[in-house]
Amino acid sequence: MIYEFKYLTCVLQTLIGKVKVYIMKAIVYRKYGSPDVLELIEVEKPVPKDNEVLIEVYASSVNPYDWRSMRADPFIIRFGGGMFKPKDIRLGADVAGRVVEVGSKVKQFKIGDDVYGICTGAFAEYVCVAENRIALKPDNMTFEEAAAVPMAAITALQSLRNKGKVTPEQKVLVNGASGGVGTYAVQIAKYLGAIVTGVCSTSKLDLVRSLGADHVIDYKKEDFTKNGQRYDLIVDAAAYHSLADYKRVLTPQGRYIFIGGAFTIVFKIMLSKKENFEVLSAKVNQKDFIFISELIKEGKVKSVIDKVYPLSQTAEAVRYLESGQARGKVVIAVK
Ligand SMILES: NC(=O)c1ccc[n+]([C@@H]2O[C@H](COP(=O)([O-])OP(=O)(O)OC[C@H]3O[C@@H](n4cnc5c(N)ncnc54)[C@H](OP(=O)(O)O)[C@@H]3O)[C@@H](O)[C@H]2O)c1
Structure with a gap:
């Protein structure tokens, strides 16, 4: 409800020329449950904070983390993520794409850099992420292959x-x-x-x-x-x-x-x-991304991708991963 209100407000603001607000497509979940709760809707395009970059998402991939968040499974997830419904309706952690905007304090990346890493809300056309959560994408990988890597x-x-x-x-x-x-x-x-x-x-x-x-x-x-x-x-x-x-x-x-x-x-x-x-509780660490990038460049590590789904079929992608049939990774091609 709040989201629809925000969306309508920004459309109205744009129409009356008050502020320029940009819209993007994103997958959201407004309640916990099976992949049926996933919706593709239009939302406000995010704006990067000082330490963040805005990434145009080319690809993402699905992790058990996503379906566990979506289902609130195990139950304990509700204590931090929202007891009755998710506090944060965005989904998707792994991202690969192109930097299209940089915050004022960003030092390591510039517009046009191809990057990959871990964020919140990667099942979307754009996402903001702190610069220390991403690394340059190895040239010998496609965006889809790179999106399989992070988590x-x-x-x-x-x-x-x-x-x-x-x-x-x-x-x-x-x-x-x-x-x-x-x-x-x-x-x-x-x-x-x-x-x-x-x-x-x-x-x-x-x-x-x-x-x-x-x-x-x-x-x-x-x-x-x-x-x-x-x-x-x-x-x-x-x-x-x-x-x-x-x-x-x-x-x-x-x-x-x-x-x-x-x-x-x-x-x-x-x-x-x-x-x-x-x-193990894995932690996002830029040095580790750089280490893995070197292994990828040397041909020591490659991504195994089973299926690629468009953003509009994210629910099917999540369902497929949950079924346990996937060989390696399930990828979402956004662009
Ligand atoms: N601790 C952390 O920080 C952390 C981080 C990331 C992921 N995880 C967790 O790690 C687990 C694996 O993640 P993932 O991304 O690899 O998931 P995944 O892609 O869904 O792979 C899980 C694999 O386990 C295999 N499997 C199922 N039952 C098995 C059994 N009895 N013996 C051996 N293999 C079996 C399945 O393949 P087969 O068809 O071969 O059975 C399946 O491909 C998930 O539970 C996830 O939540 C934890």
């Missing part, structure tokens, strides 16, 4: 390098290897010199192998917690085993990093106080 690749990097402290020749198991995070995790773990085992479902084994995994395990046919192998590091984007199961397959100094899966595991890890069991 998933940062998560993969921070779980392997920062928390996991991977060293060459270590045995690393990536659980959930065929998803957004997993496809980058396999490639980054290989880059860091690890011997990588990727766990995924039957139809995605070839994909995970093609990303460089030394071994693949089809979790539909084999339980990696029961096959007698030991790992120095488990990065888990699909945590559905017990802590005892994970402990059994870690080497004595081995580490376990929870990325996503059953939230009960998070509480169990916190209660267990096991030093080698950690929960």
Whole structure:
């Protein structure tokens, strides 16, 4: 209601020539629920603050973060995001596009730069973002490929390098290897010199192998917690085993990093106080974007894109990611 009022006010203001207000298309959600709550509407184009740039969005990509926000799942999201309805109706975190305006204090970017990063409200034609949340887009990537990178690749990097402290020749198991995070995790773990085992479902084994995994395990046919192998590091984007199961397959100094899966595991890890069991909460970090950009430029990391949807079909894109069928990333082409 407030949004419609603001929109009508700015249209009226423009009509009477009082102020010049620009309009753009954006996906919004005014209540929590399934992808049916997503609407494509016209809203006021944002104006960058001093430390922000305005990006013309060329592409975005969908993350579980988006559908979790949309559904308020887990419930705890409502405590910060709005108890009965979302406080912020914008959606979409990953962005790739062109800088079209810069705030007065922006030092690193200029109009015309092609960038990618993490923001709020990327499922839109324009978005404002602080300059320390973006990096220059590698030239050897399309906007769609770059839009797949931010949240998933940062998560993969921070779980392997920062928390996991991977060293060459270590045995690393990536659980959930065929998803957004997993496809980058396999490639980054290989880059860091690890011997990588990727766990995924039957139809995605070839994909995970093609990303460089030394071994693949089809979790539909084999339980990696029961096959007698030991790992120095488990990065888990699909945590559905017990802590005892994970402990059994870690080497004595081995580490376990929870990325996503059953939230009960998070509480169990916190209660267990096991030093080698950690929960990752990925943080936006420009240095990490730059690090990943270098890997992309060197051809060490690429994006795996399953499907590309237009902005008007964002609901279908979110539905597809939620179905668990996606191989790698689901992208929204905006421009
Ligand atoms: N902690 C953080 O900071 C952080 C940051 C980003 C994401 N996350 C979380 O990390 C998780 C993964 O994110 P994502 O972007 O990779 O999601 P995604 O693209 O939806 O991928 C998840 C993958 O898990 C696989 N999977 C499902 N059940 C499995 C099982 N039992 N064993 C092995 N793999 C299984 C699915 O592929 P198959 O068909 O192969 O099963 C699916 O592709 C999500 O829960 C997300 O919320 C956390």
